[in-house]
Amino acid sequence: MATVHKWTGLEAKALRLALRLSVRAFAERLGLAVATVxxxxxxxxxxxxxPDTQAILDTALGRADAAVHLRFETLLSEMAGSVATAGRRVTPGPRAWEYESWADDLDRVVVALSRQDFAFADSLLTRWLGRFKAHELDEKGLYLFGRSSALLGDLKRYQGTLVGPLSAQHSYVDARAIFAQLDIPRRVAQLDLSLAVATEMSGKLESAARAYQTLASDDRLSARDRARARLWVGTALSKGGEHEYATRVMRAATRSFEELGEPEDWSAAHQKFALARRGAGDLAAAYRYLDVAQTSGALESPMQRVQLTTARAHVLRTDPATREDGLRLLDEAARIAARFGLGHQLRSIEAIRRTCEDAFTSTDH
Structure with a gap:
């Protein structure tokens, strides 16, 4: 919700318009003379x-509802870029209250993405990325713009839009350039990690594995991100058929998650262990790892449910005796993925199903 650190006539006019009051009605609400307004x-x-009138305006804004706040923010942003102050042009860009609102909205985007509420996340990000241009911003604004671009990349990645001008990769590259300009090495390295994930999801497994391997020992990253990079090295190797090597790499990452006290990452690692063991033909171990993943990690988000359900289905369909159970679970995972717009997950499920159908046709003949 917007706050104003220092009121001028500009903010006062924006508030009047947001409240949809005439000059006279606004003056009466504030208890001031019409001439003042x-x-x-x-x-x-x-x-x-x-100062006493500043406090009156604070109270009027504080008592307004959410719709008035949204109109106030929009009006003020539009007005601020075109007014003149003391004979000079005001530089376009966020005002003090907008920085606070922008940062708050990005926190809400993180929560929305964790719940796969993509429409809400997109509306918040579009609100800010569409309001300003990067070249108009100071360092604080650029930082928020970079974070917004990175989160937009996450949104596109979850939706499965990996390449092209409106893709995860494009947003990550834009965000990386901003953080490089601001000289924030940690953020640059995090974007390198995100780009490697997008590369893996695009099917370029060798390139992704090399990038993960480099980032696994990159001191710019946190210990948790370095462990994730090691885990994802194993994921890329397993997808490429190197299941035994992948298992060894994943085991090292899992120890790191245990030492760091990261239960969700530890659970995700066991899920990936299961798929690697399934690829190696060790179904008993695959089931054990899946049980650990299911009991040790939270399954609160649709993404987590789809990933674990898909992994279990993948293992079940490998054994002819449980093939039909696996296909039913794939259908369940597909329904959840479609409902929440998890495009990449849905395509992965469809690819697994095609593999099942091909194998069945081959056996039939």
């Missing part, structure tokens, strides 16, 4: 209300 409207950012 008229002065604000004529001078805008060139005049500041007295």
């Amino acid at each position: 008229s002065k604000w409207e004529s001078k805008l950012a060139a005049t500041e209300p007295r």
